[in-house]
Amino acid sequence: MARKIGLYGVLAYLLFGLFFYWYLFYFADSTLPFEYQGSQADPAVFLNERELFLSEEYSRIRYLLYFLATPFEWIFYLIILLFGLSKAFKEWSEVTAKKKWLQTAIYLIWLSFFSFAAMLPFSYISYYLSKSYHISTQTFASWLKEELIDFWLNYGMTFILVSVLYWLMKKSTKRWWLYAWLLSVPFTLFLTFLQPVVIDPLYNDFYPLKNKELEAEILDMAQKADIPANHVFEVNMSEKTNALNAYVTGIGSNARIVLWDTTLNKLSNEQILFIMAHEMAHYVEKHIYINIATSLTFSLVGMYLTYKLMNWAVVRYGKAFNISAVSDLQSLPLFLMIISMLLFMSGPLSNMISRYQETRADRYAIEMTQNTEAGITTFQELSRAGLSQVNPPFLVKFFIYGHPTMLERISTLEEYKPKVKESEDEGN
Template structure:
């Protein structure tokens, strides 16, 4: 290899090692910290969370963290196998020999890479669902439902992903040096369309969505949304309980296609006033323009990503430095896409603390909005129930939380809610 290729290989290896060390240290800190505090419920929660519930959350967190470290090792091995150990190069050469160079070969490369990677990680998904989630009482899925979800997901991915990939590959081959701008436009258009079409076309393939039947709750929710100046296309209950005991509520869709979705598990666990408070929190994300801000951020970051891919795809050292010999008489566009998707997360991983910090700030703002529209005590009560029922640890490692947590730790979030007191609960529910 030439000097540029060797240099890029060294940078790639350094980022891989640094990310592995960082992830391992953070996970080890989390495991030790949670285990050290497993025997005592934090004082702030001693009257609301029992010791067995606290210990269950600790055990669940530790188990998932250890499993995450196993996944990390396997992912790193697969990454090296695909790149420096020649896996992707071998697959590309085999498909070139069988199909020749062209669009069919490139799409076959993308499909084969996805299929092989999925087969390698399939046992991990099975273990997470039928061993970890099952052990802690969260899994409600049968093996047939799990397999059905996999098949439906693969079908949707094929029907949606292959045409988008084909269009991007075509642009890479025909649109000249500025292809990445056009490809970025295609990608953003697809994402915006997905926000509109997902609730009505994709989500119903996996879950049942029925209109909310509880007239009293419906009246409360409609009154809250009217008070907040928010319009939704409908209020729906999702049969989340057929897959998991975890509970949630969310808005989905975009523009006029927005829907309010409640997990059926949530409706069973929370009182009407608590549901109001949780919904007001979600409304807060819209009213504080968090959704728009995240979309704009996604636009900006993806534009930078496509620009970087446009530059790297024309450099021979990008391919050879990652263990792949580019073709001289066939397009290398699919290779460029795959290598970029594998290499760039090693760099963007170190942006995680910034993204997590922004997300936690948004959560605090949404909580503040909810307290102005409903009762802060109801939101605090709802969050306590959700922390307990979802077995979320009350004692995460502070450094781990700062690096990863998209939501504030329970202690910080509830302390802020309770410290404001009823004075900020302008409209008790």
């Protein structure tokens, strides 16, 4: 049974990978529809031939890497179960320590180390790819440091979550999923609150915007939008990347508007003000809180489905997986595999919600700045800096894109031009 499950799992993974390789390199067509050719959304208008070629090549490889890495995680956890490694991890932890919490910590060290080692090649390929196409400027030492920070942060949080989760499983075999979700609500809010001031500074240096004239303009916009902001932060990202970005993070008093220094170095003030108006829209329209509520709703459904699927899997494949009960710590790889699969399947819906919010934010920026040309040139520069496809294939957009495509964003701005002109004429 175990051999058959493993064989079918590997075959399914290979077929999955071959399908997306064929789709991305032979079937999918990123050519712009005829009506957009020659417009400002046409990459041939604002990219040279080499940039066009590199953006297509880089995007395809990057997308393929995503579609290979995600299901590989499922295969990894399946192998851990089928080969009895999860059982071995538990036995080693019981031999090493007597206290339950310490046994859990030791089990997790083994599982986390094997998981880190299994996924490290994908992380390195992603880093090497970005470096080869001159998007990343990060040194190998800096990249490895971040990987290790990720490892220990994830290990610490996973230890807390797993300890509580399996305690709940033992206390309530039928309601553990609900109690676990209820406890995740304050934990999620706490992490979101801490993100800007505790977690983010572990990776990068943040400081108030040095350009005080620009900061004054941004804060003036914030005041008009009734945003209680006293500072705009910039982060030193030029040591790691040539890509451009800005974002809003945190909640309550810890909410921050952040600009990458690469954005400050490569864009004009008008373009930066357009980006800031876009980011302010997320605050004004409460997108951060909506996203937290959406995430918690998804996690409630996800925890219930995980509960049902784990019970079914243990009853049907418990012997092959070396799992005697759901509450047995050996079932953790099964739990993580199911969660990963559910996240992948819920991704398209999450992306759709995110794309709607980003579209709203773009329109807010247009109305606030009345500067569609700044928006168009900003999106063109973002495409160039990140070597991103203007019109990605449908399945890529469906599974990966949390933003509208550059084709959609630039064409929307072009359509708004007449409206902006009419508004200016009325004002005169």
